[in-house]
Amino acid sequence: MTPSVPAVDLRDLRISLDGAPILTGVDLTVSAGEWVTVIGPNGAGKSTLLRAVGGLLPTPDAVRLFGTPIGELRRRERARVVATVAQAPVVPPGMAVLDYVLLGRTPYIAPLGRESAADLAVVHEVLDRLDLAGFHDRELATLSGGERQRVFLARALAQGATLLLLDEPTSALDIGHQQEVLELVDQLRRTHNLTVVATMHDLSIAGEYADRMVLLADGRIVAAGTPAEVLTEDLLSRHYRASVRVIPGPHGPLVLPTRPTRDGAVGAPDLGRDSS
Ligand code: ADP
Numbered sequence: 139m140t141p142s143v144p145a146v147d148l149r150d151l152r153i154s155l156d157g158a159p160i161l162t163g164v165d166l167t168v169s170a171g172e173w174v175t176v177i178g179p180n181g182a183g184k185s186t187l188l189r190a191v192g193g194l195l196p197t198p199d200a201v202r203l204f205g206t207p208i209g210e211l212r213r214r215e216r217a218r219v220v221a222t223v224a225q226a227p228v229v230p231p232g233m234a235v236l237d238y239v240l241l242g243r244t245p246y247i248a249p250l251g252r253e254s255a256a257d258l259a260v261v262h263e264v265l266d267r268l269d270l271a272g273f274h275d276r277e278l279a280t281l282s283g284g285e286r287q288r289v290f291l292a293r294a295l296a297q298g299a300t301l302l303l304l305d306e307p308t309s310a311l312d313i314g315h316q317q318e319v320l321e322l323v324d325q326l327r328r329t330h331n332l333t334v335v336a337t338m339h340d341l342s343i344a345g346e347y348a349d350r351m352v353l354l355a356d357g358r359i360v361a362a363g364t365p366a367e368v369l370t371e372d373l374l375s376r377h378y379r380a381s382v383r384v385i386p387g388p389h390g391p392l393v394l395p396t397r398p399t400r401d402g403a404v405g406a407p408d409l410g411r412d413s414s
């Protein structure tokens with residue numbers, strides 16, 4: 139693993155599900171330590187892309203992580219390299235927060251073995267950092283959406299992987315917890331040289347944290363670059379079929395959804411019109 143080897147290297151990634159083409163040739167390189175956020179309308183293929191990068195879909199040779207085709211990594215090896223927070227993780231019924239986050243340590247625990255004091259220390263530290271210290275014994279099902287989202291992130295962080303895949307990690311969070319979680323991820327990225335690939339629907343927040351953004355539409359990348367290059371009224375109105383204003387903010391462009399008008403105000407196409 140030399141520094142020049144990209145953390146993620148996608149070459150002509152094509153995914154079909156149930157016979158339907160979902161990703162139709164995606165090329166993307168993410169450097170180690172970089173934060174790349176994938177945006178795009180519902181159904182564009184963002185979650186599918188993250189699942190492919192996480193090794194959850196068969197992708198012969200199209201996905202390389204730190205230079206190794208993902209198919210060549212065994213499950214435990216892969217889990218030490220890449221951790222995913224899925225958009226809607228499956229919650230084991232009756233499981234307590236501490237036990238759930240401890241699942242993140244599975245790749246470090248011998249088969250049929252027990253967790254070590256070090257594993258528990260990692261779990262406690264992550265729970266503290268995510269403001270979940272009082273939740274150890276709570277059943278996941280009893281948590282609020284935002285609390286549960288932080289527990290999902292805690293499990294991924296406890297896994298200690300260098301590549302973090304976050305599929306809408308903040309959608310269930312209030313703005314305070316959104317910032318807290320994203321600041322924590324960014325801080326960990328800097329201190330532990332993590333690489334982050336995320337999807338997010340709040341475009342202004344997405345742009346504040348990403349080094350680079352990728353706009354996915356209809357299964358392919360239609361724009362990529364800095365937040366300022368991707369978050370433009372033209373691209374967003376075209377690919378989201380949305381009426382938006384983009385204004386400069388302190389840490390990047392701010393995207394304001396604006397109610398469509400009939401008289402063609404700035405960035406506000408008439409949604410009834412054919413936008414060909
Ligand atoms: P996004 O995360 O951008 O909203 P997804 O990656 O979840 O989009 O889905 C992209 C497209 O793939 C959608 O049209 C969705 O219906 C379809 N899709 C996702 N999973 C499956 C599946 N298991 N079988 C068939 N189609 C699927």
Ligand code: MG
Nearest residue numbers: 184185186225
């Ligand atoms: Mg999705």
